[in-house]
Amino acid sequence: MTAFPENLIAKILKRKQENALRSLGSNYAKVDFSSNDYLGFSKTRFQQHAGVSDGSTGSRLLTGNHQYFHNLERFLSEFHKVEAALVFNSGYDANLGFFSSVPQRGDIVIYDAFSHASIRDGIQLSNAKSYKFKHNDLEDLKKVLNTHKSHLGNLYVVTESVFSMDGDTPDLQAMVELTERYDAYLVIDEAHSVGVFGEKGEGLVQRLNLQHRVFARIITFGKALGCHGSAILGSEFLKVYLYNFARSFIFTTALSPHSIKVIENRYNMLNHHSPDSFYQQQRAQLLRNIKFFKATLNSLGLDKENYVPSDSAIQCILVPGNENVKTVAGTLQSAGFDVRPILSPTVPKDHERIRFCLHSFNTFDQITDVLKHLIH
Ligand SMILES: Cc1ncc(COP(=O)(O)O)c(C=O)c1O
Incomplete structure (x- = not known):
């Protein structure tokens, strides 16, 4: 040793x-x-189909991009009422990939002071400047936005719909309106809201019918869905951008067909929403x-x-x-x-x-x- x-x-x-x-x-x-x-979903038994392998054999840009990904991503975009979905290996990877690649040098990221470590780590890897605002404090967010409103680069604002260490929720409606006034791109991490909120567990953004006014949502499957993995929901452009530039997506072995089938199975459970x-x-x-x-x-x-x-x-x-x-x-x-x-x-x-x-x-x-x- x-x-x-x-x-x-x-x-x-x-x-x-x-x-x-x-x-x-x-x-x-x-x-x-x-x-x-x-919801106790992790204890539900999923019968593995014969022929669904346990390994994906490579990155999604190489041999790992099996058909199950396409089916799941199509399903997710319909379920979450968004143009496109891109599956990542975990919520940590999704936030790291998003924040390290989307905000560019010259852009500004404004984040809630209680943002999850994966958001902060992504921001740290980015070339953009970042500023925090007081937790769930829209007045403070407004102040920070005002300070940077004449900035030439893009403004990104990030929050969580349910904060992981506090369980509380920002006023999402007001936040959407505020960020629209400043032409800022709003990103919402819905890790702890999917499965719990919304008629079919779609999350808080959809419960408030705000999905068309949000730049990107990060959802994870390791919480209420009781399995593993995550997705970023947004436009088709965002999806293409991410699989070209998000390093935590590109340089890692893809989730296995088996993992994708489990996620699909859990969503089927949400979709059967009779009382x-x-x-x-x-x-x-x-x-x-x-x-x-x-x-x-x-x-x-x-x-x-x-x-x-x-x-x-x-x-x-x-x-x-x-x-x-x-x-x-x-x-x-x-x-x-x-x-x-x-x-x-x-x-x-x-x-x-x-x-x-x-x-x-x-x-x-x-x-x-x-x-x-x-x-x-
Ligand atoms: C708000 C939030 N975002 C992202 C993550 C990371 O998700 P995952 O566990 O899928 O990596 C977590 C998990 O702790 C979280 O609480």
Whole structure:
């Protein structure tokens, strides 16, 4: 075994001292209040068809571009009411590919201060300048837009329809109107909204009928759809541009035919939207659970200043300090709940939190129980 560099050991030790060292744990036996499997879809069994292989054999620009991609992308563009869809290996890859390749030198990207790491990493790889605006604060966004309104390059504005670490939602309607006034291109990451919001789980943008006024949407299949992969939704031009310039699309092995069939299967479940379909039952139960969680928070007096208001499946209670939040999470874990502490630097210092991900399969008793443990 070769020696490990001293400077990297020092970084690990520093993280440890700050109580922020990440570990690869597993809590599978516990009650799940932590995964993104909001509808329990990851547990549905998909019968693999004979002849559908497990490997794609190459990048999509070489041998990996099997017919299943074309079928899925055509389906996605119809389902999501958009001209074109391009499938990526993950939401991380999609954001990295989009933000590193679309905004050019001379352009400006204006992003919500709480944007996901994949958006920030993409922006960092880009030659464009970037500025953040205060989280979900349209007045602040307006200020930043005003500062740059005479800029000659393109303006891109990016937000999430459900924020991954807060579960809250910006005023998308107002944001569309604002960005239109400034001729800015609006990009919305819908990772945590697809499957949960919209009659058939189309996401919040479509629920608000804003799909024609958004430059691009990033959707992921690893959250409510319970499988893996992602897509960027936009114009045919955007699609052609991305498969020519987005390096995280070009220089990687494509998803396998099997993976694509699983995504297709999950969308078929969304598409069967009669009230007694498996999907609609799960979605209705998830929405009931979100309501029940919030009502219980209220009755226990937990929805005061430390609660991050949210109507989504992601619900957070702030517990400032890495050590404190770890202790609280440890108590809940010892009581049998898979609840994770969210530490800084993942969230800003003093905004550490317990993050509850709610699911269709959580029971009212489990919700009451976990919240009661929070106050003991
Ligand atoms: C808002 C947001 N965008 C993108 C991603 C990345 O998606 P994926 O897990 O498919 O890589 C995540 C996942 O954590 C996310 O929360």
